Amino acid sequence: xxxxxxTSALMARGAAFLGSETAILCGxxxxxxxxxxxxxxxxxxxxxxxxxxxxTPALLDAEISATRALTTKxxxxxxxxxxxxxxxxxxxxxxxxxxxVVLAGGIPPKGSIEALKEAGAKVICIPPTLALAKKYLRSGxxxxxxxxxxxxxxxxxxxxxxxxxxILPSLRDEALVFVAGGIGRGxxxxxxxxxxxxxxxxxxxxxxxxxxxxxxxxxxxxxxxSAREAVASVQIDPRLPVIPVRALKNKGTEEFTAKxxxxxxxxxQGSIEMGEAQLRIEHYWAGALRRxxxxxxxxxxxxxxxxxxxxxxxxxxxxxxxxxxxxxxxxALRH
Ligand SMILES: Cc1cc2nc3c(=O)[nH]c(=O)nc-3n(C[C@H](O)[C@H](O)[C@H](O)COP(=O)(O)O)c2cc1C
Numbered sequence: 001x002x003x004x005x006x007t008s009a010l011m012a013r014g015a016a017f018l019g020s021e022t023a024i025l026c027g028x029x030x031x032x033x034x035x036x037x038x039x040x041x042x043x044x045x046x047x048x049x050x051x052x053x054x055x056t057p058a059l060l061d062a063e064i065s066a067t068r069a070l071t072t073k074x075x076x077x078x079x080x081x082x083x084x085x086x087x088x089x090x091x092x093x094x095x096x097x098x099x100x101v102v103l104a105g106g107i108p109p110k111g112s113i114e115a116l117k118e119a120g121a122k123v124i125c126i127p128p129t130l131a132l133a134k135k136y137l138r139s140g141x142x143x144x145x146x147x148x149x150x151x152x153x154x155x156x157x158x159x160x161x162x163x164x165x166x167i168l169p170s171l172r173d174e175a176l177v178f179v180a181g182g183i184g185r186g187x188x189x190x191x192x193x194x195x196x197x198x199x200x201x202x203x204x205x206x207x208x209x210x211x212x213x214x215x216x217x218x219x220x221x222x223x224x225x226s227a228r229e230a231v232a233s234v235q236i237d238p239r240l241p242v243i244p245v246r247a248l249k250n251k252g253t254e255e256f257t258a259k260x261x262x263x264x265x266x267x268x269q270g271s272i273e274m275g276e277a278q279l280r281i282e283h284y285w286a287g288a289l290r291r292x293x294x295x296x297x298x299x300x301x302x303x304x305x306x307x308x309x310x311x312x313x314x315x316x317x318x319x320x321x322x323x324x325x326x327x328x329x330x331x332a333l334r335h
Contacts, residue, residue: 023199
């Protein structure tokens with residue numbers, strides 16, 4: 001991009017890989033990253049990614065077609081590795097010639113990277129450690145996203161600032177590494193680019209954009225919240241596993257704590273079996289993100305948001321957000 005020479009130079013590798021003007025990805029957000037937001041991001045020079053989430057292959061098929069109708073620019077698809085129909089979803093991406101597929105949510109099952117590459121897609125993986133980053137690259141991943149615990153949604157235990165120090169110095173020359181988690185401003189993008197990142201991925205900053213279909217009440221919760229309200233869910237009992245999710249505090253997050261205590265007590269009393277107890281915890285949040293994003297139930301739904309939510313203060317068009325990020329990054333690099 002002509003207006004941002006320093007930034008564009010540092011983003012050149014990442015942008016060439018994505019086929020976009022900037023190396024700014026909008027990370028897939030279930031229910032939020034659908035045709036409208038994805039197309040808007042790609043049309044504005046970023047790289048949009050459809051969140052497949054729990055969609056069936058037929059729904060993904062329709063979503064890809066609908067997105068194509070809204071943009072001629074490249075975009076990707078994010079598949080959750082534990083989806084029971086993963087290989088059918090891969091076939092849908094192959095049918096549409098999707099250029100980039102992000103495999104999220106754990107170690108990609110045997111044959112999944114190979115199947116995507118056979119279909120001509122570039123594969124992006126999300127390693128939580130340097131050892132797994134190297135393993136994914138050996139297995140054929142074309143690029144990596146490293147995501148720290150400041151991010152919204154499901155998170156690992158390590159912060160972005162530590163992950164980038166552990167992973168970028170080892171891999172920046174040989175691999176394309178995009179950095180995610182807690183990025184709210186362009187100055188931060190400048191720092192990661194200077195450390196050798198190929199680009200960055202943001203979610204929270206884009207979730208409440210004009211083009212996002214999220215319910216007005218969901219967006220309003222974002223505009224009001226500060227960083228300290230975006231908290232990670234906590235496991236109360238070692239017998240009842242909880243995968244940490246960062247979301248805005250609300251009635252639902254409070255009741256989740258009470259629910260864990262209640263189920264632990266039932267276990268202590270021998271009133272329920274371990275399997276049943278774990279299922280009750282696992283099912284607590286079922287459908288909760290949809291309730292918040294689509295229905296606008298900001299009390300009981302899951303308001304997944306990263307700590308950068310404090311920097312989201314109003315509804316802005318995606319193009320303005322990208323222009324601001326690029327402008328601030330450029331100014332930082334010029335200094
Ligand atoms: C509401 C919401 C839903 C998300 N859903 C997904 C998802 O389905 N798959 C995924 O890989 N990441 C998901 N994420 C993570 C984002 O793709 C992205 O990596 C993250 O938001 C980046 O950190 P940031 O929120 O600090 O910008 C989600 C994040 C949010 C805020």
